[in-house]
Amino acid sequence: MVEKKPLSELLPAAEAAPVSLLDWRPAYGGILLEEMVALLRVVRVIRPSLIFEIGTYLGETTLQMAANSRAEVHTLDLPPAGHADFDPSRPDDPELDVYPEVPGRRFADYAGPSRIIQHFGDSRTFDYAPFAGRADLVFVDGCHHEEFAASDSRKALEMVASGGAVLWHDYADYAPGVMRALDALSTAVPLRHIAGTSLVLHLA
């Protein structure tokens, strides 16, 4: 198990960090309000220049991370064609976490921060080389299968800059593959589960 700690202990400055929600629209498959606040507090403290998100979905978190920083925000999801192939009749695979919506709809429709750069591809084979050691914050929120979560985690650790942070979503019973991947990773890399959320934090 990844050890659980309050965010105030992990990153004391985060407790008092004010965050803003830009026209926040919660949606099924997105992150909860208390998780969004914790994540944005980390963003405010880290003051990133470059953020990389694995798993765009509607782009709600992408938009809020851009609104709470001056960062260039890169976000990766499967190509829209992959989403069109999504088969909602596959109840056998609740961990796939792929939705029929076009990724990034929220920031595409919103006349807000224009620092968002969208990428399409499979997170296991995407070329992360241009981001190696450059991302001040990586947010891992893709497929919940253990193999994907482990691969996305390795890529995140390659991208994160010294002094930066990696945050994972879905360290929770509903995503056992993510839990197994992070439990295994925690034997080699310092990870902490942020109390009251399904977020896991690594400070690089």
Ligand SMILES: C[S@@+](CC[C@H](N)C(=O)[O-])C[C@H]1O[C@@H](n2cnc3c(N)ncnc32)[C@H](O)[C@@H]1O
């Ligand atoms: C939980 S949603 C992301 C939620 C989003 N980060 C947010 O906070 O609102 C997971 C996303 O991961 C994407 N995904 C799943 N497998 C993927 C893969 N192999 N490569 C890239 N994206 C993937 C899905 O299409 C889905 O949009």
